[in-house]
Amino acid sequence: MPNTLYRALPATENLLTQLHTAHAALCAGLPRPMLRELVNAFLQEKRCLIKEGCITDPAILGATALLPGLVTFVGQHGMPHFRRVLNATGVVIHTNLGRSLLAPEAAKAAAEAAAWYSNLEFNLHTGARGSRYSHVEELLCSLTGAEAALVVNNNAAAVFLMLDTLCKGKEVIVSRGELVEIGGSFRIPEVMEKSGCTLHEVGATNRTHVADYERAITERTAAIMKVHTSNFRISGFVKQVPGSELVALAHQHGLPALEDLGSGSLVNWQRAGVPGLLHEPTVQETVAAGLDAVSFSGDKVLGGPQAGIIVGSKETIGKMQKNPMNRALRIDKMTLAALEATLRLYTDPELALTRIPTLRMLHAGADAMRRHAVRLQKRVVKAFAAAGISASVVLRAGESRVGGGAFPECDLPTTLVRVEGIEAEALREALLRLPLPMVGRVEDDAFCLDPRTLQEGEDALAAGCLVEAVGGI
Template sequence: MQQLFRLLPSVDVVLADLAAEAGLAALPRALVRDAVNDFLDGLRADIKAGRITDPAQLAPPLVGAQCARFVAAATRPHFRRVINATGVVVHTNLGRSLLAEPAIDAAAKACARYSNLEFDLATGERGSRYSHVVDILRRLTGAEAALVVNNNAAAVLITLETLAKGREVVVSRGQLVEIGGSFRIPEVMAKSGAVLREVGATNRTHPRDYENAITENTALLLKVHTSNYRIVGFTKEVSLAELVAIGRERGLPVMEDLGSGNLTDFAGLGLPGEPTVQRAVADGADIVTFSGDKVLGGPQAGIIVGKAAAIEAIRKNPLNRALRIDKMTLAALEATLRLYLDPEAARREIPTLAMMTAAPEALAKKARRLATILKKSLAGRYAVQTVPGASRVGGGAFPEHDLPTTLVSLTPLGEAPTPDMLRQRLLATDPPLVGRIEDGAFVLDPRTLLDDELKLVGTVLSRALA
């Protein structure tokens, strides 16, 4: 054992050898040194445990190659790219929407150069960061005014805190939603200082329920779009137009939280109709809130549009500074919204919309291309075939609607790793690849794979099996 310990190289010798590795030379030396120490500690533990017994196992070329791989894995960024082959377009755990190229370019320029973030180029005086998106949001939605905060939960929070703190907000029991990350409408309302007043039953709410609940302490009528679930069967809900009529009769503002929200009418694009922001504004809502990074296909943001008086009150709330968006988000959001000025260009260039509306024939063709690549890279270890399947929009949108797709199915042959083992191995590759397991096979959905990722999928699978 002592002889084996003496064969281990010193940290300085290993560092000198690694300096010649192109991918490692530019890394901070302290970070590399820590990784080398961890690697050598691992070898010492293997010697003590009897897993290393032959001096040949510690030959310098072998140890050097192993160390280089270990250091490369240990020092790569924790936050990094992932290949999404799940078929879930707005995958909450994988970063939600991909940005369009103009949005990526705008965000990069905002980082690299000074900008007129809060500088009025017409007067040379201090300006408002919101001015960069207010006009285009008004044009796209028909609203009188707009404001943007860092996510939709923040949009709901600041609106309720501004318009209803210490007073009652009337909402249907069937709309007290919980979304991912345990975001619950009742809890956000409590945090805002507003008082929840539930009306109706879980499955049926009538106009009279709202009317009977209104008192002198009522501040707001709230409608929440149940983005991530549906109540079906014996149901009744009050439409936004009906709620607005009640609000106007009683002198109360009406707010709709659209959740994922969208600016596109999907009814003619192979998807069920979902309420649009434009429709909510046209129906008379005083405030409409929605996300920027879900069906909209932009960066994370909480967008608030509506009547000028209500928006101005929210803008003056001190919370607004704590919840405001940064310059990168602002640049990416403006670029995304500009694409919506041409609906055809938006559906073509915004990845979320393009993936959601991809034609089944195009997906089948893409699946066949991927299958051809994988048959070569997997060298007969898996049966590769294309099978019909379903994708999902994700992000809480269209919860009951499957998108038809063609999957590439990998069924192990002989002693090839099982689907569960393959899935685990693929999480450790660079980049990691995330797929699904269905009917005893590991499946890949081309809907969420970019064209330039198809060959990379084959490379990553080969690495996982090496």
């Protein structure tokens, strides 16, 4: 009997041809070798079911009978691994979901850089070789007040380049309370070790004084470094030395003063009137303190592509530009195009707040979130009613998060859309299995959507995802 069932299975090429003929749109985005592998995998599943005795009727093994199941199989397994996700978590700079979204201008610039030749390293005025950094250096200097700027592929690389260039083989003095660990267990002391310099910790975890730094300076000292604790806070009996005082001390001893700002911001959020956000030092304020080099991320609060930006004095930046490691850490043309477009928006602060998605989401107040939540609630209720789904969709006050290691103690007021009456964990898992996955959060035994991180046009998609997921539970 099993042999009869095996023989009833269609040949791979026959089934592949029928799939192409009946479902051309499904096959259009998949190369034929990949489709053939999927068809083989589908048929192998059927062979396993035959072997296990789960299939006993040869009538269900013909090409026509198998085609609907094959279509579903190809639809599930033929999708790219890297794909779009709806973010309903309320975490604006969600590290696991791609961090900051690009402004339309930045996305367009990146697409054009990818699709066409460009003047990446070509000077259109002279017709000779140019520098890729020239496209953004002037903008960065204008926006931050720095003398010079350099961009590498992320902020960890920026810190590495600073230390490798200026401190290799010597000591760097850092306050014990600033030895941060960023995502992926990546720690400042380890970056220092890999860059060839030695960490010299000073002060206590909660309090460090200028005298602590001064006592640590020896002939082996290469720099004094300040690390902004973007992703944690120490409160209570605390003291940190301001950057301007470290600059004065460092320069008194002929040393450079460096700072890793982490998630650097060009916006004073308290001045922008965002409730809940404490003051974070801006890049402009840090540069004004006289630091020789300041590094920060391009894809966090700045709202641009992944990049590590270093601004500072011409002399210091010039040394980094000449470091052979700079080539290994440099940014690609798409990142450069997106960063330039993002920085151009910052030249008009009001425009930046409306066009850069990260800034727009952070700037949205409680009233705007309430209105958005009401619209989303109505859409979900209507979709559930049309699908015959019995569940309560209610609103509740909640909090959004900035994410990306920024503003760790600060919540943003929002209104959550809660789906009650459906097992929350089952719904969460079902939403992850969809062709267009949606990620939300579970609170008090209910699946919740935070409208803060749903973009324009995504409310309808979110409602459709909920209906599809409930149908699959």
